[in-house]
Amino acid sequence: MVGIVLISHSGPLAAEVAALAARICAVDVPLGAAGGTEDGGLGSSPELVAAMIERVDQGDGVILIPDLGGSVLTARLFEAPGVVVADVPFVEGTIAAVISASAGAPLRAVLAAAEDARRFRKF
Numbered sequence: 001m002v003g004i005v006l007i008s009h010s011g012p013l014a015a016e017v018a019a020l021a022a023r024i025c026a027v028d029v030p031l032g033a034a035g036g037t038e039d040g041g042l043g044s045s046p047e048l049v050a051a052m053i054e055r056v057d058q059g060d061g062v063i064l065i066p067d068l069g070g071s072v073l074t075a076r077l078f079e080a081p082g083v084v085v086a087d088v089p090f091v092e093g094t095i096a097a098v099i100s101a102s103a104g105a106p107l108r109a110v111l112a113a114a115e116d117a118r119r120f121r122k123f
Contacts, residue, residue: 002101002110003030003056006094007049007066007075011036014067021094027102030056044074053078061107063114065094084111092117 008014014035022031032052037043044066053062061082064075067090075085084107086093093114100113 001030001058001104002060002097002107003053003058003062004032004094004097004101004110005049005052005056005062005064006031006033006035006090007044007064007071008033008035008090009042009044009067009069009071011040017091017094020091021098024095025098025102029098029101030058031098032056044071046074046077049074049078053083057082061110063097063101063107063111065090065097065114082107086111086114088114088117 006014006018014033018031018033032055034048034052037045038047056062064078064085065088066072066075079085096117097110097114100110
């Protein structure tokens with residue numbers, strides 16, 4: 001199953017979005033929150049992201065979903081075969097990715113589902 005890592009400047013924000021997506025999906029998806037810094041401050045930590053990638057990686061790839069600015073730069077440090085960065089709305093993209101991953105979709109399909117969430121924000 002594809003793993004998903006949420007990267008935010010805020011630990012509580014990343015944790016709450018992960019919890020929301022897990023509750024909506026109601027299926028155990030390898031989903032992790034890497035928010036804030038090691039000391040609980042605001043920022044993004046490459047060390048926390050690396051640890052979370054390792055935790056959620058089940059061999060089918062990992063999608064990184066950053067919230068903004070520095071989190072995007074931190075996520076891009078980890079782009080590699082099997083690890084992709086999704087440029088998506090943080091909440092909607094996460095939920096779409098979790099639902100798609102829970103259905104057993106491959107990495108590119110989970111990424112496409114997350115990216116498709118952007119269309120539903122346009123009025």
